[in-house]
Amino acid sequence: MKKVFIYTNFSCQACRRLKEFLRRHDVSFDYVDIDRLSGEDRDVQKEKAHRLSGGWDIPVVQVGAEVRVGFDPDWLAEALGLPDAGMGIPVPGEDWVGNPSLAPRREALRVMFDPLARALGYKFTPELQEAEFLLEQVARNETVYGMPFCPCKMVSGSRELDLRIVCPCIPFHRKHFDSMKRCWCGLFVHEDVQEPRMLKQVPEQETGK
Numbered sequence: 488m489k490k491v492f493i494y495t496n497f498s499c500q501a502c503r504r505l506k507e508f509l510r511r512h513d514v515s516f517d518y519v520d521i522d523r524l525s526g527e528d529r530d531v532q533k534e535k536a537h538r539l540s541g542g543w544d545i546p547v548v549q550v551g552a553e554v555r556v557g558f559d560p561d562w563l564a565e566a567l568g569l570p571d572a573g574m575g576i577p578v579p580g581e582d583w584v585g586n587p588s589l590a591p592r593r594e595a596l597r598v599m600f601d602p603l604a605r606a607l608g609y610k611f612t613p614e615l616q617e618a619e620f621l622l623e624q625v626a627r628n629e630t631v632y633g634m635p636f637c638p639c640k641m642v643s644g645s646r647e648l649d650l651r652i653v654c655p656c657i658p659f660h661r662k663h664f665d666s667m668k669r670c671w672c673g674l675f676v677h678e679d680v681q682e683p684r685m686l687k688q689v690p691e692q693e694t695g696k
């Protein structure tokens with residue numbers, strides 16, 4: 488089987504689903520959680536992922552010589568020669584426990600983001616645990632970086648670029664998100680979405696299908 492290496496963030500839900508997908512298909516892989524590193528180690532891995540993908544989105548998936556950004560089960564099935572994408576979009580294990588010290592800020596962000604998202608035609612994902620997890624990661628980023636940066640993107644270090652990943656970043660990526668009916672992380676979905684699990688992270692026009 489082809490060698491699989493993935494650049495992920497621990498705080499990124501799509502990254503957790505990707506790992507779960509690979510495990511359920513018995514695909515061996517190596518990975519690095521960039522947001523679990525610090526200092527020079529983080530910069531080195533961030534730069535590698537950026538060079539490979541040409542952007543700052545996470546996850547970056549390398550299968551043999553092919554590279555894909557985002558969790559795309561259909562592409563993975565094809566690239567890895569799996570019988571089919573099968574489980575589609577698995578839900579990660581129930582291993583996440585919220586951090587009580589971040590709970591007050593998480594709730595404050597929820598109240599702050601709700602009207603902003605609604606004004607843009609979006610709402611929080613109805614997947615409650617997913618929303619909870621992602622909001623906590625945004626709150627965590629706020630304590631680390633001083634800004635509520637996106638959990639599913641890399642902080643580039645460029646002020647101009649990083650302003651585009653302050654949550655909710657919908658206005659900066661409107662066209663992209665509208666084509667998927669969800670934001671990149673899945674914290675927000677279009678107001679008419681009832682089943683977010685059916686939505687793909689990578690829009691069809693980008694998969695070539």
Ligand code: SF4
Binds near residue numbers: 636655673675
């Ligand atoms: S709105 Fe943007 S910054 Fe916020 S969670 Fe979604 S993709 Fe990340």
